[in-house]
Amino acid sequence: MTETLIGTLKEFPDGDYRIIDIDGFEVGVFRRGTTFYAYENRCPHYGGPVCQGKILHRVEERLGDDQSSRGLRFAPEEHIICPWHGVEFDLKTGRHAGHSHYRLRAIPARVQADEVYLDLPG
Amino acid sequence: MPNASGGNGTKRTPRKMRDLPKIDRASDTRDVLAHAAKDAERLKDYFIIDIDAHVTELAFWDEITGLIDSDVYRHVAAEMRSRSAAIPALMNLQTGIAYQGMSGRIPHDDGPREPVTEKDVHPQVVMTRRAMDSMGIDYMVVFPTPMLQLGVHPQPEVEIELSHAYNRWMTEKILPQDTRMKGLVYLPFIDPEECEKAVKEFGNKPGVIGFTVCSTRYKPIHHNSYMRLYSMIQESGKPLAFHAGYHWGDPAMLQINRFIGMHALSFVQFNMLHVTNWVLNGMPERFPKLKTVWVESGLAWVAFLMQRLDSEYVMRSSEAPLLKRLPSDYIREMYFTTQPLETGNMKLTEAIFDAVNAETQVLYSSDWPHWDFNPPNSIADLPFLSEQKKRNILGLNSAKLFNIEIPKQKLAKKPEPVIR
Numbered sequence: 255m256t257e258t259l260i261g262t263l264k265e266f267p268d269g270d271y272r273i274i275d276i277d278g279f280e281v282g283v284f285r286r287g288t289t290f291y292a293y294e295n296r297c298p299h300y301g302g303p304v305c306q307g308k309i310l311h312r313v314e315e316r317l318g319d320d321q322s323s324r325g326l327r328f329a330p331e332e333h334i335i336c337p338w339h340g341v342e343f344d345l346k347t348g349r350h351a352g353h354s355h356y357r358l359r360a361i362p363a364r365v366q367a368d369e370v371y372l373d374l375p376g
Numbered sequence: 377m378p379n380a381s382g383g384n385g386t387k388r389t390p391r392k393m394r395d396l397p398k399i400d401r402a403s404d405t406r407d408v409l410a411h412a413a414k415d416a417e418r419l420k421d422y423f424i425i426d427i428d429a430h431v432t433e434l435a436f437w438d439e440i441t442g443l444i445d446s447d448v449y450r451h452v453a454a455e456m457r458s459r460s461a462a463i464p465a466l467m468n469l470q471t472g473i474a475y476q477g478m479s480g481r482i483p484h485d486d487g488p489r490e491p492v493t494e495k496d497v498h499p500q501v502v503m504t505r506r507a508m509d510s511m512g513i514d515y516m517v518v519f520p521t522p523m524l525q526l527g528v529h530p531q532p533e534v535e536i537e538l539s540h541a542y543n544r545w546m547t548e549k550i551l552p553q554d555t556r557m558k559g560l561v562y563l564p565f566i567d568p569e570e571c572e573k574a575v576k577e578f579g580n581k582p583g584v585i586g587f588t589v590c591s592t593r594y595k596p597i598h599h600n601s602y603m604r605l606y607s608m609i610q611e612s613g614k615p616l617a618f619h620a621g622y623h624w625g626d627p628a629m630l631q632i633n634r635f636i637g638m639h640a641l642s643f644v645q646f647n648m649l650h651v652t653n654w655v656l657n658g659m660p661e662r663f664p665k666l667k668t669v670w671v672e673s674g675l676a677w678v679a680f681l682m683q684r685l686d687s688e689y690v691m692r693s694s695e696a697p698l699l700k701r702l703p704s705d706y707i708r709e710m711y712f713t714t715q716p717l718e719t720g721n722m723k724l725t726e727a728i729f730d731a732v733n734a735e736t737q738v739l740y741s742s743d744w745p746h747w748d749f750n751p752p753n754s755i756a757d758l759p760f761l762s763e764q765k766k767r768n769i770l771g772l773n774s775a776k777l778f779n780i781e782i783p784k785q786k787l788a789k790k791p792e793p794v795i796r
């Protein structure tokens with residue numbers, strides 16, 4: 255792994271995300287407060303540009319005490335959604351909601367002295 | 377779990393760094409499919425024919441409805457267009473179609489909004505070229521999108537008028553502009569005589585390589601009124617493709633409350649219905665040289681139907697007296713398109729490919745630009761296929777079936793597929 259400087263903190267607005275091609279390696283960088291999440295920009299489904307898609311909250315179905323449906327709502331968790339086919343991954347874990355084999359390749363990220371670093375392969 | 381770094385590796389500053397765009401409805405097809413373009417590099421010596429892609433005809437609805445033959449319906453369409461852009465004139469849009477883009481999750485299926493500045497060719501040609509070039513596709517056969525559901529339109533004359541206008545639009549404005557785009561004549565199946573007229577009028581136009589029935593409908597395809605049509609098509613030597621679709625208004629589908637369930641079943645329902653009628657009524661015996669293609673339901677249903685019909689036919693052959701072989705023997709000689717390919721259980725997928733004789737009978741299709749499209753690596757990455765089978769499915773089978781010339785540079789090393 256190679257620790258790579260990708261910019262300063264202010265270049266990554268809180269609550270937003272950037273997708274960066276770094277010497278040919280594409281990575282999505284998501285900032286939430288002071289925490290950064292980064293994933294390779296390649297969907298395990300068909301190789302789509304997963305990090306270039308939308309962020310939406312996870313959809314949940316609420317149930318009553320008798321197990322009857324009480325409708326659909328957005329849950330607090332955010333999902334990264336591949337724009338090719340809509341495959342969704344939890345922003346904080348990179349995991350698919352219902353397919354244990356599907357997960358995004360996480361790229362270690364950290365902030366040091368207002369600089370953002372990624373541990374990129376190679 | 378935040379990504380943590382120990383920071384023990386080598387530190388460096390990138391030599392080259394650039395931001396990639398977020399993808400939305402206005403994104404250029406080439407940006408959306410940039411990853412497919414990278415994958416296409418390793419397939420560049422493959423000959424690839426996409427046998428089922430789509431135009432977005434509603435984006436050009438003014439042009440198409442302007443070609444309606446009837447002055448009355450041309451007037452009706454113009455009036456409807458002037459009153460509401462949101463409801464396409466004369467169309468019977470189904471509930472499901474607005475769900476295709478999954479509420480913004482899949483922008484490329486929410487209608488084209490990408491900029492097209494090229495003035496030398498039609499914008500549809502520009503967008504199709506972008507898709508072909510990005511995915512490394514040599515030829516793309518295009519079908520309509522919402523017009524696939526005209527078979528359940530309450531007004532038969534509207535299917536007749538719109539299909540004629542569409543056939544004119546395709547053969548006059550689209551296909552002549554790029555020989556890499558191919559089309560099939562839309563047959564207004566509601567009226568056999570009108571179908572025959574369409575065969576005569578459009579069947580030999582440049583770029584037309586066959587005929588299609590948009591098979592989301594409730595017309596028995598073995599009805600006697602279609603025999604002259606099938607005879608004409610058989611005589612033409614061009615294939616007849618049945619393109620399935622969904623119909624959420626179908627009484628059975630009305631029980632399903634989620635698009636995913638309706639979509640998963642409804643396409644397959646129509647293909648199963650029509651193949652069943654086609655086989656049990658002995659159509660392959662009546663028209664032995666008529667080649668049929670069954671489009672857009674994946675492949676799993678085919679293996680199911682083969683076994684199901686064989687099991688019942690063995691006991692009830694008196695109800696299908698024209699058959700001289702098992703139903704599966706006839707089905708194995710039909711052609712099927714790949715998308716949306718089922719790969720959740722790869723052993724099962726392999727068995728299905730074997731059952732349907734994929735080496736010669738299966739044709740790659742992308743379904744671009746729809747939400748469940750399959751890029752060419754959906755076939756190229758299948759672990760159980762030999763190199764030759766991949767090449768057959770990706771293009772050589774279709775080249776043989778549709779009589780499409782294979783460029784010399786892509787002929788090297790590839791023996792001809794065996795086609796019955």
